[in-house]
Amino acid sequence: MFRFTSFAIMADKIILNEAKVKTVQLDCLVVMKIIKHVDSEFYSGMSEVAGETCAGILTGLIAADDHRLEVTNCFPTPRSEVLIEGEEFSQGVLQNDDGKHTEITDMLKRFREMNIDYELVGFYQAHKFGACFTQEVIDSLVDYQTIFQDGVVIVYDPVRTRQGQVSLRAFRLTNKALELSISGDWSPEAVAAAKLTHETILEELPVVIKNSHLMNVMLSQLGLVRKTKPAPFLELGTRRSLEKSYSKYVNEKQRYDALLNSLIQKRQAENDQRAQRNEPPLSLDEIKRQLKVPQLLTRGGMMDIFLNASNAGAFANYASEVTNENIAKLFISESVANAVEESHTRA
Amino acid sequence: MASPLTVKVHPLVLLTMVDSYERRSKKGATKDQALGTLMGFYEKNVIQVTDCYAIPFRVTPGGMPEIDDAFNREMYHAARRTTPSEQMVGWFFTVSDLSSHCEQFHNYFSQVVSSFSVRRDQPPIVLLTLDVNFTEGSKGNLPIRAFLRSECGLQKQSHARVFQPLPVDIEGFQGENVALDLIMKGVYSNTRETVLDVGLNPIADGVDQMIQWLERILKYVDEVLAKEELPEDSTIGRRLNEIVDTAATLLQSDKRDNLIKNSLRDYTMISYLANLTNAQLALEDPIIKS
Numbered sequence: 001m002f003r004f005t006s007f008a009i010m011a012d013k014i015i016l017n018e019a020k021v022k023t024v025q026l027d028c029l030v031v032m033k034i035i036k037h038v039d040s041e042f043y044s045g046m047s048e049v050a051g052e053t054c055a056g057i058l059t060g061l062i063a064a065d066d067h068r069l070e071v072t073n074c075f076p077t078p079r080s081e082v083l084i085e086g087e088e089f090s091q092g093v094l095q096n097d098d099g100k101h102t103e104i105t106d107m108l109k110r111f112r113e114m115n116i117d118y119e120l121v122g123f124y125q126a127h128k129f130g131a132c133f134t135q136e137v138i139d140s141l142v143d144y145q146t147i148f149q150d151g152v153v154i155v156y157d158p159v160r161t162r163q164g165q166v167s168l169r170a171f172r173l174t175n176k177a178l179e180l181s182i183s184g185d186w187s188p189e190a191v192a193a194a195k196l197t198h199e200t201i202l203e204e205l206p207v208v209i210k211n212s213h214l215m216n217v218m219l220s221q222l223g224l225v226r227k228t229k230p231a232p233f234l235e236l237g238t239r240r241s242l243e244k245s246y247s248k249y250v251n252e253k254q255r256y257d258a259l260l261n262s263l264i265q266k267r268q269a270e271n272d273q274r275a276q277r278n279e280p281p282l283s284l285d286e287i288k289r290q291l292k293v294p295q296l297l298t299r300g301g302m303m304d305i306f307l308n309a310s311n312a313g314a315f316a317n318y319a320s321e322v323t324n325e326n327i328a329k330l331f332i333s334e335s336v337a338n339a340v341e342e343s344h345t346r347a
Numbered sequence: 348m349a350s351p352l353t354v355k356v357h358p359l360v361l362l363t364m365v366d367s368y369e370r371r372s373k374k375g376a377t378k379d380q381a382l383g384t385l386m387g388f389y390e391k392n393v394i395q396v397t398d399c400y401a402i403p404f405r406v407t408p409g410g411m412p413e414i415d416d417a418f419n420r421e422m423y424h425a426a427r428r429t430t431p432s433e434q435m436v437g438w439f440f441t442v443s444d445l446s447s448h449c450e451q452f453h454n455y456f457s458q459v460v461s462s463f464s465v466r467r468d469q470p471p472i473v474l475l476t477l478d479v480n481f482t483e484g485s486k487g488n489l490p491i492r493a494f495l496r497s498e499c500g501l502q503k504q505s506h507a508r509v510f511q512p513l514p515v516d517i518e519g520f521q522g523e524n525v526a527l528d529l530i531m532k533g534v535y536s537n538t539r540e541t542v543l544d545v546g547l548n549p550i551a552d553g554v555d556q557m558i559q560w561l562e563r564i565l566k567y568v569d570e571v572l573a574k575e576e577l578p579e580d581s582t583i584g585r586r587l588n589e590i591v592d593t594a595a596t597l598l599q600s601d602k603r604d605n606l607i608k609n610s611l612r613d614y615t616m617i618s619y620l621a622n623l624t625n626a627q628l629a630l631e632d633p634i635i636k637s
Contacts, residue, residue: 029366032359040397040430056429073366078428107425110418114401115370212369 021150021205022067024170028211030058030074031168034156037076038126055125057104059117062150069150070210072117074124075107120144122172124154141173152205170205354473354493355518357397360385360439361491364477367401368441382452384419385437385475386426394436394473395518398426404452412448414455423463435460437473445494445510449474453496471495474510491515 038054056076062069077100111118122144125137137153144151150172157167367381383401387394400422404414423435438456440449457472474494494510564587 027366029359029362032362036357036359036398037429040432075425076429078425103425103428106421110422113403113418114367212365 021062021069021152023069023208024152024154024205025068025070025208025210026154026168027060027070027072028209030071031209033074034124034126034154034168038156055123057107057120058122058124058152058154059108059111059119060121061117061119062121069121069152069205071121071154073111075111077104121150122152122154124156126156138173141171142178145173145178154207168207170207171202172205174203351392352471352495353393353514353516354475355393355395355516356475356491356493357395358517360396360399360475361477361517363399363401364439364441364475365479368477368479370401371441379441379479381439381441382414383439384423384435384456385439385473386423386430386433387436388433389436389470394471396436396473396475397433398430399439400426406448412451414452416455416459419459423459435463436470437475439475439477441477441479443476443478445474445476449510450508473513475515 034056037056054076056074058071058074060069060071060073108118108120123140141151141153144153152170152172155169155171364381364383367383371379371381381401382404383399385396386398386400387396389395402415402419402422404412406412426433435456438452440452442449453472453474460470460472472495474496476492476494478490478492493513493515495513496508496510567583568587
């Protein structure tokens with residue numbers, strides 16, 4: 001994902017105001033556009049090949065008195081090409097960042113010509129099973145939220161939608177998480193001081209979909225014309241996706257556990273180290289060497305742990321929700337079959 | 348010459364057309380009109396229109412229509428980069444009747460398409476119109492029409508070009524259909540809003556809908572039996588037969604019991620593990636803080 005590097009330098013001096021937005025309102029056009037972009041990529045098989053998930057930019061405006069963020073349009077960002085050769089890859093990525101930036105500004109200029117709202121209000125990404133907590137998403141969110149306090153990311157889950165429930169959720173970083181990201185300090189002490197848990201990094205905003213009057217006319221007409229197909233989620237067989245999500249969350253959980261254990265061990269080593277310093281040092285060099293060891297090896301420190309925890313939580317939530325729904329479906333089918341049998345025995 | 352082509356329009360295209368109409372420029376000779384390019388792909392006898400974007404255009408006071416070509420090309424390249432499977436298949440215009448300007452616009456678009464396409468023969472270009480004027484004839488609808496331009500004339504000389512209408516179908520990808528269902532609920536609310544619904548509610552709605560359908564089918568069967576006439580719908584009779592057959596074979600009590608028991612066991616196990624994970628995650632937090 002690209003970064004506004006010049007703005008990041010200014011970020012230290014910006015005073016963070018409270019974000020004023022409490023709900024996110026999407027135009028129905030935006031919903032359809034996001035879904036169409038993600039689905040058509042899925043159809044042509046590209047999402048398996050490329051390294052990045054498909055993403056795009058949201059435009060709209062902020063209604064300050066209603067505390068609402070209105071998203072009125074969006075456009076997809078092109079993917080950077082994945083080069084297989086090793087050394088050329090990093091160069092290609094750097095050039096792509098600048099190229100993407102100019103493409104986005106060009107697109108926004110064109111929006112302005114066509115009377116479309118051209119103010120950037122956030123971005124959207126597609127993630128399977130709702131596990132959207134990656135480092136780059138957080139980085140992009142930090143960039144957006146330092147520039148305008150009300151940037152959001154909309155996460156779209158194509159797997160869930162294919163099973164019949166549109167899954168669009170809006171997230172943004174909480175204030176505390178934002179401060180920590182800007183200062184770049186993710187050590188356990190700072191996190192404990194800010195009282196952050198993996199659940200309070202991102203807060204979810206309620207999403208509402210709104211249509212204009214002319215759209216309503218069009219939609220009612222479409223309702224008459226379309227051949228109605230029964231919704232796919234009433235089928236009983238959804239085991240394959242469940243297995244995939246289960247194995248994914250098992251992996252995530254293991255990574256999270258490993259990171260957590262290493263962190264705890266290092267902290268214990270640090271404590272022992274401090275206890276030892278009270279005794280007279282035998283040789284300064286050895287102690288200096290030991291001092292360097294308990295540093296956290298992961299760059300993000302607690303951040304990675306939080307991200308893995310959130311991902312594991314997301315998978316677990318998805319799995320539990322889907323299983324609940326499937327149990328409900330089973331009971332429904334059982335009652336239907338019982339009724340059929342009763343009528344058989346009666347007739 | 349009847350062409351067997353059908354045009355399948357995705358709902359996103361229609362919504363974008365309505366949106367670009369709402370944002371049209373309100374001055375000059377081009378008021379109340381929006382124009383833009385259609386993207387999609389060709390299949391056998393079908394043109395699938397999956398996306399579109401609006402482009403600025405105007406009609407000079409002298410009556411000459413103009414289109415911003417650079418804009419069109421830039422948007423086309425941007426669209427190609429994000430979705431390489433699509434190509435330009437036509438253009439849209441929100442007018443009720445075709446005028447002479449349409450001929451010139453169509454010329455422009457056929458030039459652009461042939462400059463972009465790699466095949467030697469020209470692919471058919473579709474003109475999609477949307478009548479937003481709510482005239483008497485349309486009875487409160489927004490009629491959508493598609494046209495293909497073809498040559499016609501006498502004795503193998505092309506005297507004129509005619510815009511032939513084509514049949515229009517509305518079709519969408521799987522996710523699009525689901526989203527469309529959700530958005531259409533907003534038609535019924537006063538504030539034109541819908542809140543995203545998760546959990547068991549959509550299942551309840553789906554079951555209600557199925558019950559409605561079943562009741563309708565029952566009524567229909569009763570009526571047909573009462574009148575004792577046989578309309579053309581032997582297909583419905585066959586479908587009902589199929590449904591009852593599958594119900595009878597698949598829902599036999601022992602098979603069904605096995606299926607339910609096994610699935611229930613699997614699901615409860617997964618649910619237990621998922622809740623366990625959540626509990627463990629919740630436990631880790633105090634450990635981290637201390």
